Amino acid sequence: MQEIFVYIYNIAFIILYLWVINVSSYAYKATNNSIFYYVELLYVVLIIDSTFAFSFDLLRTANSGLNVYGRTYYFARILFFLIGGDLYVKIVAKMLMQKQKLLFYIPIIVVAVLDIGHVLFFYGDIHTVVWQRSIQDAGILMLCLLYACKLHKNQQLANQEYYSRAVLITGIFMFLSCIEGIIYFSLSSLNNLSFNKLLSYMKIIGFNEDLFSLVMSFLVIWFAKHEELRADKMHLEVLVQHKMNQYQAMIHEKEVANEEDQVVAFCDYYKMTKRESEILRLVLKGKKNQEIADELYISVGTVKSHIYSIFKKLAIDRRSQLMHVFMEYKEK
Structure with missing residues (x-):
């Protein structure tokens, strides 16, 4: 019965982990936030570790006389922890928007050393x-405590509220898991047969650790979907703004083209020469004589001569009247 429970229990967690990997993958593509990339890798390691562990659990429960927990088993679990620990550090560093520092690797290294020592000597x-x-x-x-200390020095981080809650939840469950271990060792030292069934399950299953995995997995799924939707919304807004800019540019081009056609028609109507037409366009744009001369590479005197000729054809004597005549022509 126990082996069936262990099998179903672990398969359910593997399915959940695959779900997290799938959601994190989509979130990473949508947001380009490397936290989701490292979460994806972390859950791959968790799947490998869980599959490895429960395979040995099934062997043990199927044959209670078989000793499957050899040094190779324990060293493999330590290796999985080191890889997962490295990913944990990368995730924490990304949450703090910092590079990975040796300080954050110290807890992982200390744990690995203690584990190796325990396997070698016990x-x-x-x-x-x-x-x-x-x-x-x-x-x-x-x-988690290191993250909290670093966060206290820098509280202007993106998604700080989400990350702080995740670290707090992680810290609480990890603390309860340590307490669970203390309870296990305390009960096992009593040699009370009434606790044997409970102890056998506590040895196979870390209840607080697995409850943490369950809670955190659903939080990651929620956060990944939330960030993916937010990224999609921002992408849509950028796309809409881009389309609006294109539309406004098109309208402006049409207005400029229409204005140019009207100027051409105006010049044709009043029989302007090519040079007079060029100068007329610049005058309508508010250019001064010197600016017109510089742009057309002619002298200021030549500009004045052409403007005089334009005024004569339009029967006006001031620039302000030129714009008035042009506007009246457009309204015809």
């Missing part, structure tokens, strides 16, 4: 699995 201890789990949870708890 090999054959039936409580090694619980010891590994408890000491590793203590390492993650220390990592």
